[in-house]
Amino acid sequence: MSAERGLTEVDLSAVPETGPVPPVRVTGVSRTVLANGVAVMVVPRPTVPRVEFRLSVPAGAAMGPSAAAAELLAMGIPLGTKELDQAQLAERIQDLGGSLHVSQDHDRLYLQAAALSEAEEDLYQLLADLVMAPEFPAHDLATERAKLMEGLRMARAEPHFPAGEGLGRLIYGDHPYGRPEPSETTVRRTGRQALLDLHRRSFSPWRAQITVVGDVEPRRTQARLRRAFSPWQGPRRVPGLPAVRAGGSDEIHFIARPGSVQTVVLAGSSGPSHGHPDHVALTLATAVLGGGFTSRMMSNLREDKGYTYSPHARLSNHLLDGLATASMEVRNEVTGAAYLELVYELGRLASLEVPREELETTRSYLSGARVIMLQTQAGLATALAQVRAHGLDHRYLERYSEQLAQTSAKEVMAAARRYLAPTAMTTVMVGDPDAASQLRALAPVRLVRGAGRL
């Protein structure tokens, strides 16, 4: 294979040596639980005079009665309270040198806010008022509905949208993790009352986590958070989702998008998430396959063959499973050839141990990327908020590189065989239907015409 050429025969002795990747250290962590159940973590990190705030509640995109309600709940939060409309709220936050974004993964809704540290107390008060009593004013909500419908129309015109929706459907079936994006009809039908109900049921202080990182004095910050968030009342329990029973398909589901100049290839399988014994091994296997500049997908499919621009693999960590995916966009005429190389790389990873040096490079790459991500206030706050949602904490982030070091090539191969093997992956493609004929020699193909609903 020319992708591996030259790795052993070159004299690199003139290149200056480097040291080990430094360990992750998260120091000064303090925690408390408010009387109403809110779990608070504060980390001083005075690099710049700012403070980063994350609050998460179990109101993710897969929660609630419908995708429309879940997404409109997130879009409706910044619309303000009875006292402050959306423009006034935005003004107040900007006066603090701040920002506010609401985001969701499958499981949780995150309020991500920041401010100059001198304004931290005012920020907490604004956010507490908002979390306790969002108003979802009917007039502004109508605009958000129009935005969502327009956003969905635009998203459906992109090739990745039907690919992701199709893969979710094939792997998760009727489980909410596989729920399709909302239809215009359900968006139109979801009114203010539905959001008030969903907010009341899912914004539970007992299931809420607050993470603050920045130029703060932890004791004082805790007291400020307590003052702001103590009045928050809500249900002790929030119904969770049923366990994932992952399915899949041996057929390539090829969604017709006539006129496409590329085929989008998306292969995936349901695996473990944070804390599972296979998780670190699968993280390593996924990175060897398609994480970063020197991964196998990059070396083979891009740097050797020139089939694609940014082939990559990743592991998305949901609460109930981890979705491992490999994806790329390739020009129509190499659809079959590119799929063949992908299958080769998946099979190689599942059948042969990763050579020592390559595994060592991947460990260093992952450890280093973690160190770099965690050195900003925002990066650390986001990472902490995410692992805390899984019941883990800063020590999990600190132990990561040690866990990578302790995971052997055999374990990586075992994880790849179980979760990434060609037979474990379900493949969806979106492209011009003429390209599908190139695949028939390699796998059974189901051609899907129409809106891409599988």
Next chain:
Amino acid sequence: MVLSPERSSPTVGVGVFYRAGFRLEPEGRTGFAHLFEHLMFQGTTNVPKPHFGNLINSAGGLLNGFTRHDYTAYFEVLPASALEMACYLEADRMQFLDLNEETLRNQVDVVKEEVRVNVLNQPYGGFSWLWLSQYAFSTYPNAHNYYGEFADLEAATVRDAREFYETWYGPGNATLVLVGDFAEDQARKLVERHLSSVPARPAPPTPALDEPLPKARQEHTRIDPLAPTPQVAVGYRTAPFGQQDHLPLALAARILQDGRSSRLQRHLVGEQQLLLHVAGGPHYPIGDSFEFGGPALFTLEATPRPGVTTAAAVAALDREVELLAAEGPSAEEVERARRRELAAYHAGNDSRLGRMTELGVMAAVHRNPQMVDELPQLFSEVSPADVTRAVREWLRPERSTVLHWQPPAAGSRQ
């Protein structure tokens, strides 16, 4: 060379900024500056193709590059112990780049896939940054397709690459930026050891880029077969760096469109229900107010509500800009915009890449890296009257170009 030690975490950022961007790629070679960026990752005679990335990843580092209008940047963020290696590798590819037919053809293929994924296979591909400048300017450097016509990409030769490399990628046209965990004298020694030996290659002066300001509004339409709904962009010629209106226009951009408290959001998205989305500013959506060394646009992009025409959307944007020009902003609006600039400044400084990019652009494009740390003060000196003056001078309809981005007419879609 710019050094900015900051020792709170054990990493460094290393950037090399070459004053060679889209605008100076030769005619008949559209897209070449960006294609050449790809070639800078293809190995040298000392460190062949896959080793450059392997060495950086093995050290626990990240790497990438980006091409802009007036510069191209290459960077690594890595553990502090890898600083010397990064200096070595940057010096190495400044001198010994292995330009050959095989990697050139490979990267032409890769760049064509990049154009397909980002432009040709996407609704709204390249809207509006890639297209608006092609209508708003008239001379080749400012008005060509920066991603590259496929015919031009395919026609690129190793000889073109050598010539571009020798002309624009010498030390005389490069700015080295180091940020992060190092002592200044130690960094100076490393740079001395590895980069001082690179033979001088003085760069030719950058070609003249300026164009006269337009005298009448131009309107253009592009049909996007993949777009389900229309969008529109208005590009005004913006004040150049150093001109008295340059910083006031950055604040005007925030007052107009930044967040739900901004004028366009409040009035046009909220009260009048004409738009669903609006965004913009100087150089939008590329970088910030300091990206450009030549003529540039202050862009406003809008998505009209269903049933509202792009012409009506433009008329609404015009009314709001006119109102701001006529009445000026309130003191509170200006103060809020300043606080946003301050917050953005601090957030940028908190990451190695952010700090390195600010310093690199200001040093390479404007020869003034000190200005990065003067920005909070400079913005605090901008008055509401300055913003009013800048809006009146620059955000005039007759100095703007409008690009209507339309779906195919009903019935003509495949």
